[in-house]
Amino acid sequence: MIKVAVTGATGYAGGEVLRLLLAHPEVEIGALTAGSSAGSRFGEHQPHLLPLADRIVAETTADNLAGHDVVFLALPHGASGAVAAQLPDDVLVIDCGADHRLESSDDWAAYYGGDHAGTWPYGMPELITGSSRQRDALAGVRRIAVPGCNVTAVTLGLQPAVAAGIVESTDLVAVLANGFSGAGKALKTHLLASEGLGSASPYGVGGTHRHIPEIAQNLGRAGADEVTISFTPTLVPMARGILATATARLAPGVDADAARAVYEKAYGAEPFVHLLPEGQWPTTAATLGANVAHVQLAVDERAGRLVTVTAIDNLVKGTAGGAIQSMNLALGLPETTGLTTIGVAP
Ligand SMILES: NC(=O)C1=CN([C@@H]2O[C@H](COP(=O)(O)OP(=O)(O)OC[C@H]3O[C@@H](n4cnc5c(N)ncnc54)[C@H](OP(=O)(O)O)[C@@H]3O)[C@@H](O)[C@H]2O)C=CC1
Numbered sequence: 308m309i310k311v312a313v314t315g316a317t318g319y320a321g322g323e324v325l326r327l328l329l330a331h332p333e334v335e336i337g338a339l340t341a342g343s344s345a346g347s348r349f350g351e352h353q354p355h356l357l358p359l360a361d362r363i364v365a366e367t368t369a370d371n372l373a374g375h376d377v378v379f380l381a382l383p384h385g386a387s388g389a390v391a392a393q394l395p396d397d398v399l400v401i402d403c404g405a406d407h408r409l410e411s412s413d414d415w416a417a418y419y420g421g422d423h424a425g426t427w428p429y430g431m432p433e434l435i436t437g438s439s440r441q442r443d444a445l446a447g448v449r450r451i452a453v454p455g456c457n458v459t460a461v462t463l464g465l466q467p468a469v470a471a472g473i474v475e476s477t478d479l480v481a482v483l484a485n486g487f488s489g490a491g492k493a494l495k496t497h498l499l500a501s502e503g504l505g506s507a508s509p510y511g512v513g514g515t516h517r518h519i520p521e522i523a524q525n526l527g528r529a530g531a532d533e534v535t536i537s538f539t540p541t542l543v544p545m546a547r548g549i550l551a552t553a554t555a556r557l558a559p560g561v562d563a564d565a566a567r568a569v570y571e572k573a574y575g576a577e578p579f580v581h582l583l584p585e586g587q588w589p590t591t592a593a594t595l596g597a598n599v600a601h602v603q604l605a606v607d608e609r610a611g612r613l614v615t616v617t618a619i620d621n622l623v624k625g626t627a628g629g630a631i632q633s634m635n636l637a638l639g640l641p642e643t644t645g646l647t648t649i650g651v652a653p
């Protein structure tokens with residue numbers, strides 16, 4: 308069995324990693340660590356994870372993380388680098404946070420601030436990288452940076468068109484509806500039920516959201532020379548889910564059939580990206596609890612734009628499921644081990 312520790316186990320991302328790992332046939336769950344909740348009973352924080360309820364949350368120290376084959380980091384931004392530096396090179400370390408996603412230290416400084424911890428192999432197996440996919444780069448690695456959840460939705464929506472050159476990558480627009488859990492468990496005023504229930508509110512407006520450089524990095528790897536994207540997330544009253552509408556100016560002469568053929572070719576063999584039948588549009592409800600992205604596209608002839616819509620569960624395909632998919636690849640297991648595309652709607 309593969310022995311796995313989870314840091315940030317009391318949070319949303321750590322909890323979801325554990326929920327999925329409990330169904331993984333090759334995994335045994337070891338240390339559960341966190342910050343201020345160390346010493347408390349795990350069941351107080353994650354009552355839905357009954358098999359682990361009587362465990363005691365440990366401090367996040369190198370000693371407590373020793374003796375594991377895999378360590379998941381589900382810590383706030385900026386906290387992963389120091390913990391990872393204490394872990395041996397032969398341990399597979401999977402960072403669900405942002406610390407190791409970006410190649411450019413300038414981008415890190417501009418969007419996150421502080422010192423950049425470094426760049427790790429990027430955990431999005433479906434990412435188009437020239438003539439191959441990122442999954443080929445994950446075999447045998449011992450460090451993985453899990454993508455941002457919004458980044459996963461927007462990248463999967465746009466990358467086939469960008470890679471095939473059927474859109475202008477300098478004229479991209481993405482508007483997203485985002486569930487509350489994306490912001491984590493820590494209390495924030497705008498996430499109070501009295502503020503957020505019955506309301507939709509934009510945040511990170513005007514080119515300020517920290518996922519913009521990561522999306523540009525991905526679409527650059529997919530083949531774009533230059534990427535300009537207007538990106539606007541909107542908080543909507545649902546616990547989980549992201550619905551990303553991403554549009555792009557079409558290259559001359561590209562019609563709906565040609566665009567659809569590009570997406571069918573890109574995603575026909577992907578186990579966790581599902582191109583819906585023509586005319587059926589993604590909903591977040593259909594992806595909840597599932598390691599899957601539902602994708603659809605249309606050509607808006609009057610506007611001259613390709614319109615893509617992608618739905619994911621931010622905590623599954625957007626975090627924990629994607630992380631376990633990458634773990635499987637790194638360890639040489641079948642990519643789909645322990646993961647399901649079956650959701651829990653309604
Ligand atoms: N929520 C989401 O949809 C996604 C989250 N992520 C990333 O996952 C990471 C965790 O996010 P999320 O689960 O939402 O956040 P939460 O606020 O829900 O959880 C944070 C976790 O980190 C622990 N923690 C906080 N500070 C420290 C510290 N100094 N040392 C050790 N443990 C600490 C907390 O423990 P304690 O209980 O003791 O406070 C808690 O377990 C972030 O980097 C986030 O960006 C990535 C993709 C999507």
Ligand SMILES: CC(=O)N[C@@H](CCC(=O)OP(=O)(O)O)C(=O)O
Binds near residue numbers: 490
């Ligand atoms: C509603 C909400 O605030 N969502 C968060 C989701 C970010 C996320 O979880 O991704 P990271 O791992 O990069 O933090 C946001 O859009 O910033």
